[in-house]
Amino acid sequence: MASELTSVDSVGVERIGDKSFILHEVDPKETLFGISRRYNSPVSDIVNANPVLKGGLKIGQTIKVPYISMAEIPAGSVLHNVVPGETLFSISKKYGVTVESVMKDNGLKGNDLSVGQSLIIEPAVPIAVEKEPAPVVAVATTTVETKSETRAKAKEAKKAEDAVKEQEKIESSPKPEAIITEAPEVIAETSKPMVPGEWRSHTVQAGETLFSIASQYSARVEDLITWNALTSNNLQDGQVLKVGRGAMQESTVPVIGTPRVVSSVDEMMVEPADAATSGGFKNIKETGQAELIEGTGGHKKYLVLHRTAPVGTIMRVKNEENDVTIFARVVGTLPETGDNSKLIIKLSQAAFDQLKAVNGRFPVEVMY
Structure with a gap:
């Protein structure tokens, strides 16, 4: 791998401690972003390895570009370079491993990933869990906190799965022609959520x-x-x-009325002509953080969990990092557990991928 990289570079390779670096000589018109793409190394890693870059990139300057050599990869493991839109969850599913194992193997402290970041993936050995129970030693080394988190995630995923099945059952049943029930408009007093400034x-x-x-x-x-x-x-x-x-502040948007139940699932794929006055929208707008509903990779619909919106509500969701917008259906209530107090919605895998989210938790604007 080092020989392939040095073949397109004019300097060579250097090893400092337990880390390897490509020595790159800056050519005219080159940028840090271009160099990071060239070597599949995040811009932040290059900047951290070169304090001289605080003064800017200079022609003829030799900089160190971090990389992982094949010799550093454990036997049987693979090297994965993060591409736009990928998350720890999607990468773990791709290789059939757990998020926790990917974080442990790469010394990660959180869910944030950078485009071009190199991850060492050690594929898991398939185990027929239906026929053979997990070894007792594996249970003994699991901490109480990890088991609690696992049970909470499994419970949340099961609740989302049941809500999806119930919604599909309702949609598949015969419906009266052109009947849409609209609830009377009522002003509801609720505590104001905290939202970013x-x-x-x-x-x-x-x-x-x-x-x-x-x-x-x-x-x-x-x-x-x-x-x-x-x-x-x-x-x-x-x-x-x-x-x-x-800084975080109280939302000034009141929760008013109950949105009507939309009669067709196809409506959530079509943006209304005027979101502020379109049928079913009450002009309720909130901003905050969104996160993936784990265990929804098998569904292709755009679904969300929300704290107050009624089940069946069609909600417009915009990723504030890239302005990508989708329409999704509320299928359940966001549980008040764990870190959920910092969120305004959770998204199904299909909705998460369509919004092209880069990080596991990202800012969104919702309107319904």
Whole structure:
């Protein structure tokens, strides 16, 4: 692998401690983003390995690009490079392993991944769990906290699965022609959820770089690239960039009325002409965090769990990191367990993938 990389580079390979680096000499017009794509190495890893980049990228400069050599990969394991839209959950399903094993093998502390990041995947050995129970030693080494989390996730996935089956049963039953029941409009007093503040912006000054701006606002370079749909790290004087959200604050949007039940599942695939006045929409808008409903990979419908919206409500969901929008059906109530207090919705696998989410938890705007 090292010989393949050095064949397109003019310097070579260096090993420092237990880490390997490609030594790359910067050519005219090259950018950090382009170099990261060339070697499948995240921009943040390159920046962390080269303190001199605080002053910007210079022609002729030699920088260290982190990479994982084949010799460092355990026997039987594979090297996976993260592509846009992938999550720890989707990668673990692809290789038939658990999220916990991927995090442990790669020393990850959270669910955040970077495009181009290299992960070592050690495929699991298939076990016929139906015929042979798990070894006692495996149970003994599992902590109480892990078992509790596993039971909570299994319970949540089972609840979502039952809600999906019930919804499919309702949709498959005969329906009266052109009958849509609309509930009377009632103002409901509820506690106000906490939502992120407005986007903060920064006007680029002469000599500033993505790295210096990210450091100024305690953000990541990859986030600045994602939030602003940048194709390189070249900036122009006067360019306005999104650099993060304001402090959490109470939502000012009241929960008013009960949306009507839509008569056809096809309606959630079609955006209405005017979302503020379209039938069933009461102009309720919320912003906050969204997350995947684990165990819904077998369904192709866009489904969500929400804290207050009635089952059957069609909800517009927008990924605020890339402005991708979908319409999804509410199939159950978001449980008040674990970290769910920090969320406003949970999404089925199909909805999560369609929104092209990069991280396991991401900001969304919902309207119904």
